[in-house]
Amino acid sequence: PPPGKPRPLSLPRGDTFQLANGLTVIHHRKPDLPLVSMELALRSGNEANPPGKPGLTSFTADMLDEGTASRSSLQIADEIARLGATLATGATADASTVQLFSLKKNFAKAADIFADVVLNPNFPPEEVERKRASRLGELVQSRENPSVVAAHALLAALYGPSHPYGYPTLGSEAAVNSTSRQDLAAFWQRHYAPNNAALVVSGDISRGEAKALAESLFGKWQRKTIAVAESAPPATTAARLVIVDKPGAPQTALRLGAVGPDRKTPDYAALEVMNAALGGLFTSRINVKLREEKGYTYGVRSAFQYRRAPGPFEIRTSVRTDVTGPAVEEIFNEIRGVKEKPITGAELKKARDSQLLSLPGAFETTAGIASQLADTFVYELGADYYSKLPAILRSVDGKAVAQAGNRYLAKENLIVVGVGDRAKIEAQLSKLKLAPIEYRDAAGKITNQ
Amino acid sequence: PPPGKPRPLSLPRGDTFQLANGLTVIHHRKPDLPLVSMELALRSGNEANPPGKPGLTSFTADMLDEGTASRSSLQIADEIARLGATLATGATADASTVQLFSLKKNFAKAADIFADVVLNPNFPPEEVERKRASRLGELVQSRENPSVVAAHALLAALYGPSHPYGYPTLGSEAAVNSTSRQDLAAFWQRHYAPNNAALVVSGDISRGEAKALAESLFGKWQRKTIAVAESAPPATTAARLVIVDKPGAPQTALRLGAVGPDRKTPDYAALEVMNAALGGLFTSRINVKLREEKGYTYGVRSAFQYRRAPGPFEIRTSVRTDVTGPAVEEIFNEIRGVKEKPITGAELKKARDSQLLSLPGAFETTAGIASQLADTFVYELGADYYSKLPAILRSVDGKAVAQAGNRYLAKENLIVVGVGDRAKIEAQLSKLKLAPIEYRDAAGKITNQ
Numbered sequence: 036p037p038p039g040k041p042r043p044l045s046l047p048r049g050d051t052f053q054l055a056n057g058l059t060v061i062h063h064r065k066p067d068l069p070l071v072s073m074e075l076a077l078r079s080g081n082e083a084n085p086p087g088k089p090g091l092t093s094f095t096a097d098m099l100d101e102g103t104a105s106r107s108s109l110q111i112a113d114e115i116a117r118l119g120a121t122l123a124t125g126a127t128a129d130a131s132t133v134q135l136f137s138l139k140k141n142f143a144k145a146a147d148i149f150a151d152v153v154l155n156p157n158f159p160p161e162e163v164e165r166k167r168a169s170r171l172g173e174l175v176q177s178r179e180n181p182s183v184v185a186a187h188a189l190l191a192a193l194y195g196p197s198h199p200y201g202y203p204t205l206g207s208e209a210a211v212n213s214t215s216r217q218d219l220a221a222f223w224q225r226h227y228a229p230n231n232a233a234l235v236v237s238g239d240i241s242r243g244e245a246k247a248l249a250e251s252l253f254g255k256w257q258r259k260t261i262a263v264a265e266s267a268p269p270a271t272t273a274a275r276l277v278i279v280d281k282p283g284a285p286q287t288a289l290r291l292g293a294v295g296p297d298r299k300t301p302d303y304a305a306l307e308v309m310n311a312a313l314g315g316l317f318t319s320r321i322n323v324k325l326r327e328e329k330g331y332t333y334g335v336r337s338a339f340q341y342r343r344a345p346g347p348f349e350i351r352t353s354v355r356t357d358v359t360g361p362a363v364e365e366i367f368n369e370i371r372g373v374k375e376k377p378i379t380g381a382e383l384k385k386a387r388d389s390q391l392l393s394l395p396g397a398f399e400t401t402a403g404i405a406s407q408l409a410d411t412f413v414y415e416l417g418a419d420y421y422s423k424l425p426a427i428l429r430s431v432d433g434k435a436v437a438q439a440g441n442r443y444l445a446k447e448n449l450i451v452v453g454v455g456d457r458a459k460i461e462a463q464l465s466k467l468k469l470a471p472i473e474y475r476d477a478a479g480k481i482t483n484q
Numbered sequence: 485p486p487p488g489k490p491r492p493l494s495l496p497r498g499d500t501f502q503l504a505n506g507l508t509v510i511h512h513r514k515p516d517l518p519l520v521s522m523e524l525a526l527r528s529g530n531e532a533n534p535p536g537k538p539g540l541t542s543f544t545a546d547m548l549d550e551g552t553a554s555r556s557s558l559q560i561a562d563e564i565a566r567l568g569a570t571l572a573t574g575a576t577a578d579a580s581t582v583q584l585f586s587l588k589k590n591f592a593k594a595a596d597i598f599a600d601v602v603l604n605p606n607f608p609p610e611e612v613e614r615k616r617a618s619r620l621g622e623l624v625q626s627r628e629n630p631s632v633v634a635a636h637a638l639l640a641a642l643y644g645p646s647h648p649y650g651y652p653t654l655g656s657e658a659a660v661n662s663t664s665r666q667d668l669a670a671f672w673q674r675h676y677a678p679n680n681a682a683l684v685v686s687g688d689i690s691r692g693e694a695k696a697l698a699e700s701l702f703g704k705w706q707r708k709t710i711a712v713a714e715s716a717p718p719a720t721t722a723a724r725l726v727i728v729d730k731p732g733a734p735q736t737a738l739r740l741g742a743v744g745p746d747r748k749t750p751d752y753a754a755l756e757v758m759n760a761a762l763g764g765l766f767t768s769r770i771n772v773k774l775r776e777e778k779g780y781t782y783g784v785r786s787a788f789q790y791r792r793a794p795g796p797f798e799i800r801t802s803v804r805t806d807v808t809g810p811a812v813e814e815i816f817n818e819i820r821g822v823k824e825k826p827i828t829g830a831e832l833k834k835a836r837d838s839q840l841l842s843l844p845g846a847f848e849t850t851a852g853i854a855s856q857l858a859d860t861f862v863y864e865l866g867a868d869y870y871s872k873l874p875a876i877l878r879s880v881d882g883k884a885v886a887q888a889g890n891r892y893l894a895k896e897n898l899i900v901v902g903v904g905d906r907a908k909i910e911a912q913l914s915k916l917k918l919a920p921i922e923y924r925d926a927a928g929k930i931t932n933q
Contacts, residue, residue: 067516068848109776113767117834119841138841165775169782172802175734179628285624318562326614327558333618385566392568392587399517399849 046421047398049235049408050242054249056258057230061408061418062245063237065401069139071238072401073146075153076409079226079261080129082344084199087213090206093126094170094214095222099133100124101162103155108162111148120145124152126204129298129343130413131226136402139239143248150252156223163216170211177203178477181288181454182353184279189290189452191479192277193347195270200344208478228259233412238401269294269345274473275450276464280457281477287359287455288352291366293448295348298341298414302442304390304427305435306339311386312378312436313337313369313444314350318385321350321369331355331362339443343414348443356456360463363451367467370449373440383433391428394421495870496847498684498857499691503698505707506679510857510867511694512686514850518588520687521850522595524602525858528675528710529578531793533648536662539655542575543619543663544671548582549573550611552604557611560597569594573601575653578747578792579862580675585851588688592697599701605672612665619660626652627926630737630903631802633728638739638901640928641726642796644719649793657927677708682861687850718743718794723922724899725913729906730926736808736904737801740815742897744797747790747863753839753876754884755788755892760835761827761885762786762818762893763799767834770799770818780804780811788892792863797892805905809912812900816916819898822889832882840877843870 049061084091100122101108115122120137122145133153137145177183187203194201205211234253236245271294296302307315314321314337325331335352354362378386398404398421411420451469453460465472474482498510533540549571550557564571569586571594582602586594626632636652643650654660683702685694720743745751756764763770763786774780784801803811827835847853847870860869900918902909903926914921923931 065516067514068844070844070848109767109772112765113834116765116767116838119837121845136845138844141841165779168779172735172782286621316561316565318558318565323558330614330617333621385562388568389565392590395517395519395587396570396585399519401848 046394046424047404047408048422049411049418051418052246054229054254056254056256058249058253058256059233059412060246060249061233061235061412062242063404063408064241065237065404066239069239070401071137071139071142071236071240072405073135073149074235074405074409075133075149075232076235076413077131077226077232078129078413079131079231080127080343081199081204082129082342083226084206086197087210088206088218089199089202089210090170090204091210091214091218091222092131093204093206094166094211095219096124096126096131097166097170098158098163098219099152099156101166102157102159103151104157105155106148106151108159111152114148115145118145122149122152128200128340128346130409132409134402134405142240146248146252153227154256158216158219160216163219167211167214170205171208174205174208174211177205181281181284181286182351184477184479185288185290185452185454186351187479188277188279188454188475189292189349189450190347191475192272192274192450192452192473193269193292193294195272198269200269200342200346225262228261229253229256230258231261233409235405235408235412237404237408272450272473274471276469276472277450277452277475278457278461278464278472279452279454279475279477281454282456282458284455285356286353287356287453287460289354289359289362290452291350291363291449292347292452293443293450294345295339295443296341297343297345299416300341302439303341304424305431305439306443307390308383308386308428308431309373309378309436309439310337310339311389312382313373316386316389320372321366324365324369325352325354325362329358329361329365331358331365335366356459359453359455359460360466363464363467367446370444370446373444374437378433378436380433383436387428387431391425394425495843495873496853496857497871498860498867500867501695503678503703505703505705507698507702507705508682508861509695509698510682510684510861511691512853512857513690514686514853515688518688519850520586520588520591520685520689521854522584522598523684523854523858524582524598524681525684525862526580526675526681527578527862528580528680529576529792530648530653531578531791532675533655535646536659537655537667538648538651538659539619539653540659540663540667540671541580542653542655543615543660544668545573545575545580546615546619547607547612547668548601548605550615551606551608552600553606554604555597555600557608560601563597564594567594571598571601577649577789577795579858581858583851583854591689595697595701602676603705607665607668609665612668616660616663619654620657623654623657623660626654630730630733630735631800633926634737634739634901634903635800636928637726637728637903637924638741638798638899639796640924641721641723641899641901641922642718642741642743644721647718649718649791649795674711677710678702678705679707680710682858684854684857684861686853686857721899721922723920725918725921726899726901726924727906727910727913727921728901728903728924728926730904731907733904734805735802736805736902736909738803738808738811739901740799740812740898741796741901742892742899743794744788744892745790746792746794748865749790751888751891752790753873754880754888756839757832757835757877757880758822758827758885758888759786759788760838761831762822765835765838769821770815773814773818774801774803774811778807778810778814780807780814784815805908808902808904808909809915812913812916816895819893819895822893823886827882827885829882832885836877836880840874843874
């Protein structure tokens with residue numbers, strides 16, 4: 036027996052208002068459980084890294100809860116633990132964020148600490164050194180993971196060394212080593228301002244409570260003039276093939292990528308549907324071909340990463356060393372196939388449904404809601420974005436998918452990165468005539484050969 | 485201003501009933517969002533692996549959604565994707581599970597597929613081979629991660645080669661290679677039975693709907709006699725120090741461990757509080773000492789893994805190669821310290837509160853609720869377990885913590901595993917007089933020297 040009548044799908048809509056100092060506040064009530072999530076999102080992400088300082092945004096965000104004017108790193112962690120709350124700080128491509136999750140009964144106390152780390156971080160020198168060592172350690176470890184190495188090499192090839200997107204969030208060893216306490220404090224001073232931020236509050240809390248809390252915590256925060264980040268344009272390498280040698284590797288970590296559109300592109304919905312059909316789902320064309328038909332891999336996925344500036348499109352997989360060349364060729368065939376074998380009605384329906392029906396899951400928790408609503412601020416999508424998104428996705432048709440594919444996908448545009456045993460994969464890949472070829476090391480730097 | 489009056493903490497309680505064939509059904513209504521999660525949990529986990537076949541339980545669970553009498557692997561994935569649902573199968577130490585998450589409106593259709601993979605898997609030979617290759621690949625990759633290597637070596641040292649807990653969930657290369665389609669089908673035949681399982685349904689669905697659905701999907705499932713898994717007793721190695729050589733490693737992955745109690749131990753709450761104070765929290769004694777005071781590591785954590793049979797207690801960290809010996813010594817000091825420096829009132833309160841206040845977060849989503857309620861069946865904890873747990877945790881006092889520490893923690897019982905540059909760490913560790921010393925390879929096997 037089918038379980039009762041379904042209710043229509045509706046996604047949470049935030050109630051947005053501003054404080055006098057320009058801080059955007061987005062409130063959403065979810066009273067079913069006594070929990071509250073709060074997120075502060077600043078419109079300064081990795082993109083805001085100045086030249087020569089990749090990783091600065093993330094390093095700064097990392098330091099927020101490592102000491103304030105009145106609390107040490109340990110005191111912050113200690114108070115948060117006593118409250119049973121969680122507090123996290125971090126940076127993405129387009130935002131710096133501070134996130135809090137707490138029982139309602141302890142929320143006011145936890146929010147005080149949240150505000151303290153946003154407003155009063157003091158970057159204690161010994162904590163800076165500890166964090167520096169930790170970040171260097173993470174970078175070293177990331178060099179041992181072929182899939183991560185391939186990701187970094189692709190970013191480096193797509194955006195070049197002068198663009199902030201050319202580096203992973205952690206930055207580079209050189210930048211981590213050269214970042215001073217003053218650099219961190221200056222970044223915080225420049226970018227952490229109410230008129231550059233949204234405070235999102237979701238959970239068992241009324242609009243009045245959320246507004247009073249925002250005023251009391253952040254009402255006195257001073258507005259600043261935010262300098263627009265000026266970054267060099269992407270300097271995509273000419274190379275079509277990038278090889279990182281990993282002698283003896285049983286598999287090749289592969290990435291194929293190109294610079295795609297930004298988050299506000301009008302093609303967003305069509306691209307998401309197109310990508311679901313091409314490589315976004317387990318049953319997408321590329322995965323069926325490489326995994327099911329050919330048996331080259333345990334899985335392959337494609338995705339657009341939409342950012343404030345044009346972000347990368349990537350296809351990622353790991354394949355057996357002996358089929359590295361054939362696997363790339365099959366991926367090329369499927370890319371061409373999007374144009375030559377238009378998406379069928381069944382493919383379209385599946386791809387569209389998969390996008391539509393997975394939407395509600397992202398809004399199940401207070402933290403999920405806060406994060407989704409924060410995105411509407413970070414990407415200037417408008418308060419009614421999620422109300423309109425289902426209808427926009429539903430309206431994507433085969434023609435829109437074909438246009439999106441033609442606009443953003445071309446075999447010729449794709450840079451191919453292979454991290455594997457060069458002695459075994461280079462000949463296979465050379466047959467594909469992807470010259471020029473570039474050799475990079477595990478840190479993504481171009482080597483002589 | 486503090487946000488309104490908090491409501492008292494109450495954790496979801498399932499409504500439990502049985503079908504005529506012995507299937508336990510646990511229902512919990514959560515009507516705030518049109519979502520439903522369903523989980524089938526069988527009381528057969530890794531512990532049920534027969535001698536010589538580590539990984540069989542997990543291999544079997546992996547195969548469920550790779551083909552049934554009426555659906556191919558691809559059709560299953562395809563139908564689930566069209567419904568916007570997610571379906572996952574897997575095995576833990578103590579259970580095999582099938583999990584479904586869906587919008588309410590598609591739940592009945594998705595549940596049909598869920599039942600199909602539970603009742604009618606047919607282990608297609610080509611899918612078995614694909615899964616075998618995938619599992620071998622994962623095992624090979626896990627050898628490259630020093631922390632995973634240390635975890636496997638510790639299990640091997642604690643439980644020995646004849647006990648199913650002596651291996652990771654994936655098993656061993658030899659077992660994966662020798663597992664036949666017949667082995668998989670026979671395991672499924674032996675363990676997948678209604679009287680060995682609970683079906684947990686949580687979300688926007690009434691008791692009547694859940695009951696009707698359970699009857700319609702699983703009412704005709706035949707009861708079986710379940711053979712109790714007979715495994716050899718743990719054969720803990722005599723070695724106090726286990727070294728896995730990784731020449732040139734900049735860090736040493738460390739694990740210290742012992743066999744602890746099982747999930748039903750009356751010491752559970754006291755142990756969780758004790759562990760939070762010792763090494764379970766960021767501000768616990770071990771992390772403060774090694775990370776904050778000594779700067780040896782970026783983090784260290786301890787945890788009991790409670791299982792149906794006695795599970796491991798583990799302390800895990802990675803430290804700089806040059807401080808490997810001193811780090812182990814400091815951990816020993818803190819272990820001894822639990823006895824010599826009894827937990828203070830402030831430590832007790834923090835440790836207790838951290839356990840209590842983090843409970844509600846695990847019940848925020850329908851999937852979380854289903855998983856927690858499934859545990860009450862798997863570990864025979866009783867339907868009222870979560871109603872009573874907060875009070876039990878609140879009643880833990882300093883005396884109970886001290887007793888728990890005395891009972892389960894002794895420096896002398898701990899096996900120390902170091903995965904790192906033997907040439908640099910062996911001398912440091914030898915000073916600690918942890919003999920006998922054992923050398924193992926990256927697969928956890930004892931080597932000559």
